Amino acid sequence: MAELVSQEMFLNMGPHHPSTHGVLRLIVQTDGEIMRRAVPDVGYLHRGIEKIAERVTYQGFMPYTDRIDYVSAFSGNLGYALTVERLAGIEVPEKAEYLRVIAAELARMGSHFIGFGAVLLDLGAVTPFVHALRERETYNDLMEMLCGARLTHNYARIGGVSHDLPEGFKEKTLKFIDHLEYEFIDEFNNLISFNSILVKRFANVGVVSAEKAIEYTLVGPNLRGSGVQFDLRRDDPYSIYDRFDFEIPVGKGKFGTVGDCYDRYWIRIQEIRESCRIIRQALEQMPEKGEIRTKIPKVFKPPKGEIYVRTECPRGEMGFYLISDGGKSPYRLKIRTGSFSAMSILEELSQGVMVADLVAIIGSFDIVAPEIDR
Amino acid sequence: MNPAIQYFKNIWDAIYTVSFGMIITLKYWVKEPPITIEYPDRLKKGPLILSGNSLEEIVSDRFRGYLTVDFSTCIGCLQCMITCPIDIIAIETEKRDDVRFITRFDINQSKCMYCGLCVEVCPTDAIVHSKRFEGACYDIKELCIRHVETAVPVAKRPSKGEAESA
Ligand code: SF4
Ligand code: SF4
Numbered sequence: 001m002a003e004l005v006s007q008e009m010f011l012n013m014g015p016h017h018p019s020t021h022g023v024l025r026l027i028v029q030t031d032g033e034i035m036r037r038a039v040p041d042v043g044y045l046h047r048g049i050e051k052i053a054e055r056v057t058y059q060g061f062m063p064y065t066d067r068i069d070y071v072s073a074f075s076g077n078l079g080y081a082l083t084v085e086r087l088a089g090i091e092v093p094e095k096a097e098y099l100r101v102i103a104a105e106l107a108r109m110g111s112h113f114i115g116f117g118a119v120l121l122d123l124g125a126v127t128p129f130v131h132a133l134r135e136r137e138t139y140n141d142l143m144e145m146l147c148g149a150r151l152t153h154n155y156a157r158i159g160g161v162s163h164d165l166p167e168g169f170k171e172k173t174l175k176f177i178d179h180l181e182y183e184f185i186d187e188f189n190n191l192i193s194f195n196s197i198l199v200k201r202f203a204n205v206g207v208v209s210a211e212k213a214i215e216y217t218l219v220g221p222n223l224r225g226s227g228v229q230f231d232l233r234r235d236d237p238y239s240i241y242d243r244f245d246f247e248i249p250v251g252k253g254k255f256g257t258v259g260d261c262y263d264r265y266w267i268r269i270q271e272i273r274e275s276c277r278i279i280r281q282a283l284e285q286m287p288e289k290g291e292i293r294t295k296i297p298k299v300f301k302p303p304k305g306e307i308y309v310r311t312e313c314p315r316g317e318m319g320f321y322l323i324s325d326g327g328k329s330p331y332r333l334k335i336r337t338g339s340f341s342a343m344s345i346l347e348e349l350s351q352g353v354m355v356a357d358l359v360a361i362i363g364s365f366d367i368v369a370p371e372i373d374r
Numbered sequence: 375m376n377p378a379i380q381y382f383k384n385i386w387d388a389i390y391t392v393s394f395g396m397i398i399t400l401k402y403w404v405k406e407p408p409i410t411i412e413y414p415d416r417l418k419k420g421p422l423i424l425s426g427n428s429l430e431e432i433v434s435d436r437f438r439g440y441l442t443v444d445f446s447t448c449i450g451c452l453q454c455m456i457t458c459p460i461d462i463i464a465i466e467t468e469k470r471d472d473v474r475f476i477t478r479f480d481i482n483q484s485k486c487m488y489c490g491l492c493v494e495v496c497p498t499d500a501i502v503h504s505k506r507f508e509g510a511c512y513d514i515k516e517l518c519i520r521h522v523e524t525a526v527p528v529a530k531r532p533s534k535g536e537a538e539s540a
Contacts, residue, residue, distance in 0.1 A: 060459035063489035127399060134409060141434070148436035148503065154489045162494065163436060191395045196387040298453075298495070 008036060013358075015044045021118060021362070022369020026346075030355060038350035038358055040343045045373040053333040058084055058300050059158060061330070066152035068318075068335060069371040072111035074103045074143075075313035077156035082238055083309040083320040084158045088302035095290035096160035097240045101282045102173070103146065103155055104239075105275040109180070110139035111314035112268045112366075119265065119363030120192060123201055128192040135184060138176050145169055158300065160293030170283055177276040185272060193269060202265060203256030206349050206361035213259065216345040219338045220316020221271065222365055225251040225264035232312035244281045246274045261364035268366065301326060315339050315366055339371040433505050438488040440506040441481050443521045448500035450476050450528035454492035462486055468525065475525035483509060484517035498532060 013026040023044040029036040049068060053061050065076035078100055085092060092100075117132030140150045145166050147155040155162055192198055208218065213226035223230060231248045233241040249270035251263030304326045310319040316338025325331040342365040350358055433439070455463045462485045466478035492501055509517060 056459045060457065060491065063459060063487055063491070127395075137409075144437060145434045146436075148434070148438040148490065149488060152487065152489070154491075162490065166434075166436065187398055191398045194391055195395055196384075196391045 006031065013038070018122070021367050024367065024369045024372065026358075026362075028350075028355070028358070033354055035350050035353050035355055035358055038346060040346050042340075042343060042372050045370050047370070047374065049374045050333055050335060053330050055329060057328050058302065058330065059296075061333075062157065063152065063154045066154055067370065068337065068374055069111075069313065069315060069339075069368055070151060071114050071368050072107040072314045073151060073153045074107040074155055075111075075311065075318060077154065078104050078239070079309065079311040079313070079318045079320050081156040081158055082311060083307060083322050084302060086309055087305055087307045087322060087324060088158075088296075088300075090159045090294055090296065092160055093291035093294060095164075095287050096292045098282050098286040099161045099165065099292065100156060100239055101241065101244075102279055102286075103143070103153070103161070105278045105282070106139055106142060106173075107153075108314045109272050109275045110136055110143075112272055113139070115314070115366040116265055116268045119360070119366070120198070122359050122363045123198070125192060125198070128188065131184075131188060131191065135180065142169065142173060142176065145172070157293060159296050160291070162293075164292050173279065173283065177279055180272060181276050185269060189269070193266070199255045199262065201357075201360055202262035202364070203260055205256075205261045205353070205357050206364060207257045208259040208345065208349065210259065212345070212348075216348075217341045218316070218345060219341050220312065220314070221267045222264055222316060222338070222342055224248065225267045225364075226259035227251050227263075232310060232317060236310070238309070238311055241278075243285065244278045246277050249274065261360050264364040264366075299328065301328060310336075313338060315368065315371060316341065335374050337371045337374070339365075339367045339369075342367055343372060433507065437505050437507070438490050438503040440483055440504050440509070440519075441486065441492070441501055442504045443479060443481075444500045444502070445476070445479075445522075445526045445529070447498040447529050448476065448479075449498055449531050450474055451497060453495045453497065454501050457491050457495045459489070459491065460485060460487065463492060467528070470525075474528045476522055476528060477525045479521040480518055481521065482518045484514050498529070500529075 008029055008031050011028045011030060013028050015023045015025040017024075025041040025044060027039045027041055029038070047067070049064050052064055056064070062077060062080065065080040066073035068076040081100075084090075113132040113136040117129040117136075120132075121129040143153055143155075144150050146169060147153050147163050208216075208222075208226045210226045210228050213223050213228060218226065227250050229248055229250045232238070233246075234248060249267050251258050251260075251267060253260070253263060254266055255262050302324050304324055306321070306323040308319060308321045310317050312318075317336070318338060319336040321332075321334040321336070322330055323332040346362070346365075349361055353361070450465065450467050452465055452467075455461075455465050462482040464478060464480040464482075465476065468475050468477045488503070490503065493499075493503055496502075511517060
């Protein structure tokens, strides 16, 4: 009798797959349910943002930075504004710095809501996603009050921010972070985080050791999930982050091994608490009155030179490398993002896992497809 | 641990933790009022009851919606056109007997990204965002809005003092 031969099969996961968080294609080599390899194929969302930067003015590029990572649009704004300011030596008024920190931390929370909400949705838990989205809605409302847009905020400007705090914003924000700290997080944990089905899906899956995380240049929460305590807000402070007191949560292997999917998920939940702390301090310390924007000339030409500035975004380190030739627009702008770094480790992590686990692994890295490609 | 005990412990764990979640779900189902509204039919009945009849009340004051131009203050300086990163404002001016007229002021709302840069540079606040946000229409050309039908004269440039107080 002839033996049944088993054959390995190549499959496409994506580009249009609900759990790839955008348009990301994975070439998957499977042997039954076991994954042999999954190779990410990057490039379906390339919009040429870096090239556009060479054609528009320095101020005119600001709205495009919203679209690098649209889930937390302000983080891109902030990184770009800081880059140009450092190159041109522009001082930012005190009040604007506080407004920036508040907006950046709100953006971090808003992004994490989607981050851990969407991974749960990928695993089949629909209810927690709706709970997370409810909080995201409040964040959207707050940002709309602050700058007028709900998704692509375009709030930072070179030399400051575009609007001052609106009336009632402070009270609404305080209420929101109170609600998060004392109600939402605990409730959400009871709802899903400690659920033993979720723990079984997450714990000991996709383990990244600390050495490997550094080797593959993971950044942000993905790196901290592996137990490496590194956060640019503390280790290379930009803006005024050195004035706040906050902790940096790291993965400790809560239900399994250090650096598994659960740790990366758990880090994001804890970071919401820390963001709440920073916002509370910033709202307290912020001066009541003051300039919010340094005037820069309409035809703005920074001096010749080059600079690299990195900021801590919700998805990790976002770096802007800017070369200026003294003209009206950048000579070259290179953007480095956190999701792209997370792509490199996927091939190794996916060896030998189940197909369903791959979804958990991708989700736990909190990937946003437009950020991979720019 | 004995595998049999482990087996039953796993089942117990699952039931125990899931019931925690179920209690929360039940609480929201029974106690909490719904926070979603069915747009647009139920807007008037939902938690967001509008006082007037316009939908625009549900957005905040700074909302960046459709652009409108006030020709009683527009001085035809073309700043907005130059600033727009994607060149969607088209203005043409013409000089007739020493008076400048704006003969064309088109804004292509279908391409606009509502960034607000044009509003910021306008020296007289002539171009502003309205709160209008519902833009669905059957022909995309309708979204290229011509603000000038017949040529309008440009407004007088405000003097320095006025501009600063404004
Ligand atoms: S809002 Fe932005 S995209 Fe729209 S017209 Fe003004 S500058 Fe151009
Ligand atoms: S709308 Fe404002 S910026 Fe545009 S041409 Fe008129 S005055 Fe100048």
